[in-house]
Amino acid sequence: MPPKKAYGRTLLACYLGFVTQAICANFAPLLYVTFHRTYGLGLSQLALISTAFFLLQLVTDLLCAKVVDRVGYRPCVIAAELLSGLGLLGLAVVPDLMPSHLIGILLCVAVYAVGSGLTEVLASPIIEACPFDNKDMVMSTLHSFYCWGSAATALGSTAFFSLFGVEGWRILAAALAVVPLANVYNFATCPIETLVEDGEGMGVRQLLGNGAFWLFVVLMVCAGASEISMAQWASAFAESALGVSKTVGDLAGPCGFALLMGLSRALYGRFGEKVDLTMFMVGSGVLCLACYLLAGLSSVPLLGLVGCALCGFSVGIMWPGSISISSRAMPRGGTAMFALLALAGDLGGSVGPSLVGNVSQHFGNDLRTGVLAGVVFPVVLVVCALAVRKGSSPCERGGGRA
Incomplete structure (x- = not known):
């Protein structure tokens, strides 16, 4: 090389x-x-x-x-x-x-x-x-x-x-x-x-027939849904549910979300060797849950905006972390694994915002209720991350130079 x-x-x-x-x-x-x-x-x-x-x-x-x-x-x-x-x-x-x-x-x-x-x-x-x-x-x-x-x-x-x-x-x-x-x-x-060398990578059928792989698929679906649900609805949520101007809503909502998500990923990229990746994922899921609850339940616009923006920080590691955990656990997954994980993430990115929108419409266009419905995704992600940790060896969990 x-x-x-x-x-x-x-x-x-x-x-x-x-x-x-x-x-x-x-x-x-x-x-x-x-x-x-x-x-x-x-x-x-x-x-x-x-x-x-x-x-x-x-x-x-x-x-x-x-x-x-x-x-x-x-x-x-x-x-x-x-x-x-x-x-x-x-x-x-x-x-x-x-x-x-x-x-x-x-x-x-x-x-x-x-x-x-x-x-x-x-x-x-x-x-x-x-x-x-x-x-x-x-x-x-x-x-x-x-x-x-x-x-x-x-x-x-x-x-x-x-x-x-x-x-x-x-x-x-x-x-x-x-x-x-x-x-x-x-x-x-x-x-x-x-x-992987030619012929050594797992095919689509092999991956879909592997029970552990489905756990990683669910992890990616929840990662995509947790991220995109808030990212897509942040501007409309800030403007309609929190009552702030569009300019303030765009800057503190989707733009603040993106910047804090990038900061989260950059910080892990700099200091991640000191952290257990699976436990970092668990902590991120708990913080994401708290952000959804803060945004959906707070009657103070400033706190709602904090919830939206801080959610970006909480979801930052979810997508790349899910990929890293999966590739470490299944080193022969090859391109097929990365393609299917991307598919799962995009699926979550489609299902999540749709759930928020449909629930909001069902409850009289109340985006607060729709955002609260999104808590299901970080909850399931935490459960999946804990299951991955329970079934992995110490070197597979990340953290340090295993």
């Missing part, structure tokens, strides 16, 4: 890959009002944009389990960056060229959604295959870049629109496309190792 210092470009490429994924997930929703005014799209049509994005990510996760090992990591991850860049670049041009503006938007979203899904599946095993010490810490740092990318997309877009007006959104879309397109070079030249 090349010297460890040669893997710095691999880290950089994967960091920028996660930033790209954050751009793809968060940029179009910032333009919903603009799309409504410019193209006359209704709320139900706008909802199709997010639905199409996450649905295609799920499909990509599933297909990756069988395709990537045959094609190879490098061609697939280069394709991921190209598709992400072309989709964002197309967003600046294609909708205005199509008879149906909505179809034009959805076509571009479909292209970068496939790229985003590939990145989600590939970046983690690429890092896992590198000869780093304390890989759970490296994994946490990697996933923190999704948070920094989300916050930067929101803050950068706000600054751009303030300076140049929202009418310049097409220029911003083209500018953002430079990130993945430039990152193609990094992935084309960085060292990429194989996670």
